[in-house]
Amino acid sequence: MMDMVTILSYSERIDLQLELATLANEITNKLSGNSISAVIGYGIKDKVDVLSKNFDKVFVIDSEDLKLFNPITYANVLLNIVNNTKPDIILISDTKRGGAIASALSALLDTGCITEVTKVELVNDDLVIYRGAYGGLGLAQTKILTSPKIIAVKPGSYPRPTAIKNGIIEEMKVDIKKPEIELVEFRAKETGARLNESDVVVVAGRGVKKKDDLQMLEDLAKILGGVVGCSRPLSADLGWCPTWVGMSGVTIKPKLYIGVGVSGQIQHIAGIRDSKIIVAINIDPNAPIFEYVDYGIIGDLYKVVPKLIDELKKIKG
Ligand SMILES: Cc1cc2nc3c(=O)[nH]c(=O)nc-3n(C[C@H](O)[C@H](O)[C@H](O)COP(=O)(O)OP(=O)(O)OC[C@H]3O[C@@H](n4cnc5c(N)ncnc54)[C@H](O)[C@@H]3O)c2cc1C
Structure with missing residues (x-):
């Protein structure tokens, strides 16, 4: 049972911090309390106003010292804010x-942590934490019995809020310990389109025979103002x-999902089932995806x- 709560939110991405703000404020609106955001990194000061x-x-x-990402270093810095x-x-x-x-923070604090969370509800002033189970077939309702409760929320689970607060920004100085694991090189990975931010996602499955054929799907996505993704x-x-x-x-939860040559195995469906409109193109009338379209x-x-x-x-001229 909780009455006054303090909620600390962290993400390396400001847009995801805003999603966490929606959840934090939902809880602090019901129970009184404070929502706090932690911004950690290098050259990030000018990005925090929106928070x-x-x-x-x-x-x-x-x-x-935070220029290169190291989870232990970042968790230790976050620990300072927790303390x-x-x-x-x-x-x-x-x-x-x-x-x-x-x-890492859960280990440092010796407290419970639940990952891949899609929803958090307050029931009788207690938190019920939801995450997918059995490959998306079920929804597990969980609770963390220790404090603080660490909840890792899947991106896209909450909308971004409309500005409502006039919070204080405070710079903190902490001693940043040299990590035991040293990062010797950092190479940016090709990230591709932000699949969970597009209204239209055309997904290629194994029915697509050659990599070059993805161009056809790119053309389809372009006309619809969308992006192309792949099955695993x-x-x-x-x-x-x-x-x-x-x-x-x-x-993903786009307005329109088009699965092209995707069979619709449950692990795939778990990531698309909340799309507003699901369309599938498949040569096999018995493909499981047709149960969800x-x-x-x-x-x-x-x-x-x-x-x-x-x-x-023709339609678009
Ligand atoms: C722990 C675990 C996690 C997983 N996580 C994921 C995940 O996150 N995402 C994911 O996608 N998969 C995941 N998988 C894999 C998943 O089980 C399936 O193997 C995978 O989704 C199948 O991909 P697919 O539909 O592209 O291929 P297939 O199952 O091979 O389906 C290809 C489809 O294309 C159709 N087809 C063939 N030729 C044509 C044509 N010319 N025109 C039209 N249709 C055609 C076929 O009828 C078939 O239905 C996971 C598996 C495990 C074990």
Whole structure:
């Protein structure tokens, strides 16, 4: 049971901090309390104004020693803010970096942490934390019995808030210990389109035979103002896309999802089921994806997609 709560939120991305602000403010509006944001990194000071409109307080730790990301270093820096603010709840966005920091912080604080969270509810002043289970077939309701509770929230689970606060921004200086693991080189990975930010996502599955054929899907996506993603085999096994859609990849909720040559295995469906309109093009009338679609086209994608592009071109002039 909680009455006054302090909630500390962290993400390396400002847009995801805003999603966490929605959840933090939802809780502090019901129970009284404070929402605090932690901004950690190098050269980030000028990016924090927007957060002060959405949190009661924003702590900024800006240091050249944080230029290269190291989860242990970042977790230790966050620990300083935790010791300073004594939060009851710590929200971290569950990106690759956020997930690593959440687990490191959980070990440092010897407290419970739940990852891949999609929803948090207050029931009788207690937090019920939801995450997918059994490959997306079920929803697990969990609780953290220790304090502070570390909750790693999947990006895209909460909308961004409209500005409501006039929070204080405070710069903090901390001693940043040299990490035991040294990063010798940092190479940016090709990230591709932000799949979970587009209203239209055309996803290629193994029905697409060659990498060059993805161009056809790019053309379709372009007409619809969308982006192209892949099922896991095309990304993880064939390396055609930097990331994939689904349970173990990116969860998407676009207005329109078009699966092209995607069979619709449950791990894929878990990442697309909240799309507003689901369309599938598949040659096999018994493909499982047809159980989830709003519109299904049974046919050879190599015939259907060019026709679709032609028709859309006619409509769009
Ligand atoms: C722990 C775990 C996590 C996983 N996570 C994910 C995940 O996050 N995302 C994900 O996508 N997968 C994931 N998978 C893999 C998943 O189980 C499936 O293997 C995968 O989704 C299948 O990809 P696919 O639909 O592209 O290929 P397939 O299952 O091979 O389907 C290809 C489809 O293309 C159709 N087709 C073939 N030719 C044509 C044509 N000419 N025109 C039209 N249709 C055609 C076929 O009928 C078939 O239905 C995971 C698996 C495990 C074990």
